[in-house]
Amino acid sequence: MVHVLAISLSKSTAVTAGKVTFWPVQFSTKSYEYILKNSEFWHAMGISVERVVLGVLISMILTILAAYPLSKGKLQFKHQSFFAWYLVITMLFSGGLVPSYMIVRNTHLLDTIWALVIPSAISVFNVLLLSNFFRNIPKEVEESAFIDGAGHVRILVSLYLQLSMPIIATLVVFSAVTHWNSWFDGIIYMSNQKSYPLQSYLQTILLDSNSRVITRENAELMSRVSDRTIKASQVFIAAIPILFVYPFMQKYFVSGMMIGAVKE
Amino acid sequence: MNAFKIPRKQLALYLMLIPPVVVLFIYAYLPMLGVVMAFQRYQPTLGFFHSDWVGLDNFKRLYHIPDVKQVIANTLFIATMKIIVETFAAIAVAILLNEIMSQLFKRTVQTIIYFPYFLSWVILGGIFRDMLSREGLINTMLAKFGVDPIIFLSKASWFPYILVSTETWQITGFGTIVFLAAITTIDPTLYEAAVMDGASRWKQTLHITLPGMKSTIVLMVTLSLGYILNAGFEQVLMLYSPGVYKTGDVIDTWVYRMGLQQAQYSLGAAIGLFRSVVSLIMITVSYMIARKISDHRIF
Numbered sequence A: 001m002v003h004v005l006a007i008s009l010s011k012s013t014a015v016t017a018g019k020v021t022f023w024p025v026q027f028s029t030k031s032y033e034y035i036l037k038n039s040e041f042w043h044a045m046g047i048s049v050e051r052v053v054l055g056v057l058i059s060m061i062l063t064i065l066a067a068y069p070l071s072k073g074k075l076q077f078k079h080q081s082f083f084a085w086y087l088v089i090t091m092l093f094s095g096g097l098v099p100s101y102m103i104v105r106n107t108h109l110l111d112t113i114w115a116l117v118i119p120s121a122i123s124v125f126n127v128l129l130l131s132n133f134f135r136n137i138p139k140e141v142e143e144s145a146f147i148d149g150a151g152h153v154r155i156l157v158s159l160y161l162q163l164s165m166p167i168i169a170t171l172v173v174f175s176a177v178t179h180w181n182s183w184f185d186g187i188i189y190m191s192n193q194k195s196y197p198l199q200s201y202l203q204t205i206l207l208d209s210n211s212r213v214i215t216r217e218n219a220e221l222m223s224r225v226s227d228r229t230i231k232a233s234q235v236f237i238a239a240i241p242i243l244f245v246y247p248f249m250q251k252y253f254v255s256g257m258m259i260g261a262v263k264e
Numbered sequence B: 001m002n003a004f005k006i007p008r009k010q011l012a013l014y015l016m017l018i019p020p021v022v023v024l025f026i027y028a029y030l031p032m033l034g035v036v037m038a039f040q041r042y043q044p045t046l047g048f049f050h051s052d053w054v055g056l057d058n059f060k061r062l063y064h065i066p067d068v069k070q071v072i073a074n075t076l077f078i079a080t081m082k083i084i085v086e087t088f089a090a091i092a093v094a095i096l097l098n099e100i101m102s103q104l105f106k107r108t109v110q111t112i113i114y115f116p117y118f119l120s121w122v123i124l125g126g127i128f129r130d131m132l133s134r135e136g137l138i139n140t141m142l143a144k145f146g147v148d149p150i151i152f153l154s155k156a157s158w159f160p161y162i163l164v165s166t167e168t169w170q171i172t173g174f175g176t177i178v179f180l181a182a183i184t185t186i187d188p189t190l191y192e193a194a195v196m197d198g199a200s201r202w203k204q205t206l207h208i209t210l211p212g213m214k215s216t217i218v219l220m221v222t223l224s225l226g227y228i229l230n231a232g233f234e235q236v237l238m239l240y241s242p243g244v245y246k247t248g249d250v251i252d253t254w255v256y257r258m259g260l261q262q263a264q265y266s267l268g269a270a271i272g273l274f275r276s277v278v279s280l281i282m283i284t285v286s287y288m289i290a291r292k293i294s295d296h297r298i299f
Helices: A002-008 A014-015 A030-037 A039-070 A079-094 A097-106 A122-135 A139-147 A154-164 A167-183 A182-191 A199-206 A216-222 A227-261 B010-038 B057-064 B068-097 B103-118 B121-131 B137-144 B159-184 B188-196 B201-225 B233-239 B242-248 B251-261 B263-294
Strands: none
Touching: A002 B010, A014 A122, A014 B010, A014 B121, A030 A097, A030 B103, A039 A079, A039 A122, A039 A154, A039 A167, A039 A199, A039 B010, A079 A122, A079 B010, A079 B251, A079 B263, A097 B010, A097 B068, A097 B251, A097 B263, A122 A167, A139 A154, A154 B010, A167 A216, A167 A227, A167 B057, A182 A199, A182 B233, A199 A216, A199 B121, A199 B242, A227 B121, B010 B057, B068 B103, B068 B159, B068 B201, B068 B242, B068 B251, B121 B159, B159 B201, B159 B233, B159 B242, B188 B201, B233 B251, B242 B263
């Protein structure tokens, strides 16, 4: 990582000469200038941001909706175990890549942002995590609310959600990171490179150096940067959001992992 | 019909479940039905209902494609190596971390080693591709010792080991979480007794820490067996190139190339089904063993 940062900040001639190890040689921000002027990059970034916002919103709503009923016991929710299995089976068995692709195609999601956020919206693991958390909320709180005339929806929204803010925050961060990082679905569900999110866009340029369109004003800048410095700076820019949220989530994920892994 | 009657007070719960159930039905259950393609000569223009049924033909065809055996062998080899190396690394790091007394230092080390887990394989792939390239960091260093540049990622014989080592680097930190937790449950009086008997640090590790972690280790390895046919799809896709297909192509990447890129839907679905069935069996068996060992349950 440090090495890549060093490459991205060095002059291309120094990089080509193999002088750069862990410290920038002949400091230069030309490659960043090049990227920041590149509209394709911004466009892909925009799609990624859109995807994270939409994706987190949708998957949190669905996760909460699924977790609340599943946290209820048999007495309060008759078919609890049926629905629990309904979810878990999808964890164990999947139709595989090809049939999944065809379903996305047949539901006309191809080439829309929805292909990136809907099929993967429910993480069964997160549902189990959250419903375990809900289950540990004392029953008495709920009973008193029932007596005051509240229904399930009311209890979920104004009681459970308020009490489980820390774990909800964790799930939000996790799902945001997942959305930010995924690239493969972008590549298979988008036939047009223009609708690639950032990571998919990045994947195509990292693997193929000739796919860039060189415009005149780009060409002038291009002469002063090299392919390697550009790639390095793009990799670094894509990692920045993670670097930014990481300190916040570290506090949570260790305990989160343990809640999910060990239960009673 | 009484069993299906919904009590009025529970109606809201069912209504809440409708959206998640519908989404899962469409995007998780319908693809499962898609496996019928494996038994058809599927033609997109005809759809599932009008394509010819060919029975087990696709599986027979798979059996005769020499690639397939190679691909399965690669998958097993890479996945097994990963399980062994990654478990070993995670245990070793957990023990070492546990020995560190300074809380600040321990925190810092943990923060640093957990981090790569949260980077996508696109980013990691970009980093590794650069580091391992002809002009990359590794070759620059090697050149100082007079070693000729090695183009690591194009060497078929190196490729599986590169996959194993880069993934180990990525997830070891994260893997230590569970093992560190296991160490903290070991009774401290055991160590006190050992110190009284004059046991060295190394002896303590050997005779107290490792046996104390045994059930956790067995549990983690057992659970990972369920994923024996997952050799790391995104990672392989990011790092490989046609030159290393021979040793680097795994089931998932092969399905991707055959099934989607070359539109061999039925073949792709057939091997996908094979993979799913083997995985399902392995997961079920490993969960059953895990339950025996430590009463591990998912819900």
